[in-house]
Amino acid sequence: MEEKEFICIVCPKGCNITVAMEGEHVTEVKDSSCPRGEKYATDEATDPKRLVFSTVQLEGGPTRMLPVRTRESVPRGKVTAIMQKLAAIVVDAPVTMGDIILDDVCGTGTDVVASWSVEKRS
DSSP states (O other): OEEEEEEOOSSTTOOEEEEEEETTEEEEEESOSSHHHHHHHHHHHHSOEEOOEEEEEEESSSSSEEEEEESSOEEGGGHHHHHHHHHTOEEESOBOTTOEEESSGGGSSOOEEESSOBOOOO
16 A cells, blocks of 8 residues: 655645555545545546646737646646647737637647737737
């Protein structure tokens, strides 16, 4: 049996949670003070996910870069591939916050969207 320790980030309390594992399966979650913390630690131990925030190149706008983010959390193991895809993207202004920049990025089922609205440079 293996134990993994996490500091929960779901709320400001920051519980120190211990997850007991047999192979890839969680057998016990200790020291969580709520069900959300238990779910967080279980997910983090078995299938960690992250939101991705970055920038892409912008043409025709007042700046040269456009901030973007994934709409949902993606598997942590896909973050590098997503960043490589974003490095190759060039977006033309105008862009509205929430516009899809890349759909179903790297087969994750989530989109990369614009974090800001940008007008076309006059």
